[in-house]
Amino acid sequence: MKKVLLSFFLIYSFSITAYGWEKVPIPDYVNKKTKSPWNFYDDFEDQKVGKVNLKRYQINDKGAGRKPFKIKQETNGNKFLEISVEHGWNKCCGKWVKTERAEIEVRPKRTLNKEIWYGFRLRFPENFVFVDDRLLVSQFKNQFKDMKKSPLLHINFYENGNIIDIGGDTGGKATTKYNKPEAIIHRVANKFKIKNGKYELYKYKVRDQRYQPSSMLSSTNSKHPRSLQYIIPGEWNVFKIGIKNSKSEEGFVKVFINEEKALDYSGITFDWKGNYTGSYIRLGPYRDSHPDNGRYPKQSIHYDDFTVVSDKKTLDKYLN
Secondary structure, three states: OOOOOOOOOOOOOOOOOOOEEEEOOOOOOOOOOOOOOOOOOOOOOOOOOOOOOOOEEEOOOOOOOOOEEEEEEEEOEEEEEEEOOOOOOOEEOOOOOOOOOEEEEOOOOOOOOEEEEEEEEEEEEOOOOOOOOOOOEEEEEEEEEEEEEEEEEEEEEEEEOOOEEEEEEEEOHHHHHHHHHHHHHHHHEEEEEOOOOEEEEEEEEEEOOOEEEEHHHHOOOOOOOOEEEOHHHHHHEEEEEEEEOOOOOOOOEEEOOEEEEEEEEEEOEEEEOOOOEEEEEEEEEEOOOOOOOOOOOEEEEEEEEEEEEOOHHHHHHOEE
């Protein structure tokens, strides 16, 4: 983790001192028409331990305010953002679903036909307790008025952390809640389950098809990953995500976890009906409430080196 000085020389020549939040220059080779509306790097080093200043972000606040967010420091001096969720925090949303969350988000921007690459480091503390339910750790969401659909990209853990579900909705009627006919058309996803010390792909979905078992994939199909490293509590993991919102086949969603491909989708990513209000990148735990009116334990997740840029080469420079 680069916490004192990060300097490099790209073909367009600029140097960077990475210490706290900073704006990232857009390389000359990036098409300015498709550049990301956000370009920044944040390693939280300019923050005070035990407190947090989130003026550069928005909080997905439904009552908990700043309580879930805290800056912490490792013994080596590295600072990071801890985000926690507790029972009832930011509980949402009406009768059709009950959730609790703690998320920060970039200020919304319109991203149609834009290319966005973002990433971060994530760590589950050594004493982290998964639950036998959904736990989302990051999402990229195209937001619409009265939105009731899933994000374009979610990274979810299920079944006490034994399953990773990576994917989301590429379109649909925004004001209509989840339903199977629309999900068959619009959802893309890869699902991994722990086996032999790794997350092995066991189910996948492409647009206009139902979920298929991984056994249906040919041995030469390189678009779908076969396995991912096990994510060990107490260790930092690097997540890199590429998004291009498009109504055409030029769109894509790409996800890498510790440099291993987790999702590689190319095609339509913006096939929506509704009043589009902007897109968000969110970090933080978002989970379903206990189904039996019980209480899930407090869950804290560590985030660091949050980066949003316009191309993968620049993202790699910050997160490698």
